[in-house]
Amino acid sequence: MALLSLHDVRIHDGVGDRDVVKGVSFALEAGQAVGIVGESGSGKTLTCRAVLGILPPHFTVSGGAISVDGRDVAGLTGRQWTALRGATVSAVFQDPASYLNPSLKVGGQIAEVVRVKKGLSRRDARRRAVELLDALRLRDPAQVYQQYPHELSGGMLQRVLIATAIAADPQVLIADEATTALDVTVQAEILDLLAELRESTGLALVVVSHDLAVVAQLCDEVLVLRDGETVEQGPVERILYEPRHAYTRLLIAEHEQYGLDRVRELAHVA
Numbered sequence: 001m002a003l004l005s006l007h008d009v010r011i012h013d014g015v016g017d018r019d020v021v022k023g024v025s026f027a028l029e030a031g032q033a034v035g036i037v038g039e040s041g042s043g044k045t046l047t048c049r050a051v052l053g054i055l056p057p058h059f060t061v062s063g064g065a066i067s068v069d070g071r072d073v074a075g076l077t078g079r080q081w082t083a084l085r086g087a088t089v090s091a092v093f094q095d096p097a098s099y100l101n102p103s104l105k106v107g108g109q110i111a112e113v114v115r116v117k118k119g120l121s122r123r124d125a126r127r128r129a130v131e132l133l134d135a136l137r138l139r140d141p142a143q144v145y146q147q148y149p150h151e152l153s154g155g156m157l158q159r160v161l162i163a164t165a166i167a168a169d170p171q172v173l174i175a176d177e178a179t180t181a182l183d184v185t186v187q188a189e190i191l192d193l194l195a196e197l198r199e200s201t202g203l204a205l206v207v208v209s210h211d212l213a214v215v216a217q218l219c220d221e222v223l224v225l226r227d228g229e230t231v232e233q234g235p236v237e238r239i240l241y242e243p244r245h246a247y248t249r250l251l252i253a254e255h256e257q258y259g260l261d262r263v264r265e266l267a268h269v270a
């Protein structure tokens, strides 16, 4: 059974009175990774937010179905959503600093998630938080635990955020432009880390990026969105080598300046 499945999902903007996502479908099993690419405004983030039950006001899922771990999410209560988020499906977005409380030490923020979601004692939650920081290859995790967000670099903060996102052992992690703000080397390190987590824990990934190279590196399947429509969908290698839609060819062409072979090489490794 799929851990996460979307079937022809449509999202309606009640203020603009228009559909902003017009039919997105995919299914994810343990250890699989699906990528969503497309330019700004194509509906990538709203699709993720629908999966997490956090659509902005006036936006609704107006068609299709989303199920998490075999359960249709339509009609979940607020309390049921809270139980699902973090523990089954979790997410990391761009701009980690805005998701952390600047006045609290980062370790305490991870420990709090573990305590609330996993019911661990304060002491065990603390130990688990240090373990998570270590697993995300932050050097001297006990010291990082004691630091405030402003004391950490962007790459470190993103690792802290990933640690927070996986603290409750979710089955699916959504990474929405999670490496976009980072420089290329740090971005590559974080992508490696996600690939490793997927390998070692069977974490399923939804990777959202405007950058086809990021998605190619991590994913088995890619969805190409434009204006809320899925213009093309298929195995990453097929999309890279035999794009069928002109828009996909355009996205690939944007990479020619960096060397498309490199993108294809990365896809091959994934």
Ligand SMILES: Nc1ncnc2c1ncn2[C@@H]1O[C@H](COP(=O)(O)OP(=O)(O)OP(=O)(O)O)[C@@H](O)[C@H]1O
Pocket (backbone or CB within 6 Å): 020, 038, 039, 040, 041, 042, 043, 044, 045, 046, 047, 056, 210
């Ligand atoms: N909170 C909001 N209020 C009003 N309109 C919104 C809101 N969030 C998204 N939209 C609109 O819905 C459409 C889809 O947005 P979405 O954020 O899903 O796109 P995206 O592909 O993730 O783009 P980006 O890469 O810029 O985040 C866009 O037209 C956007 O302007």
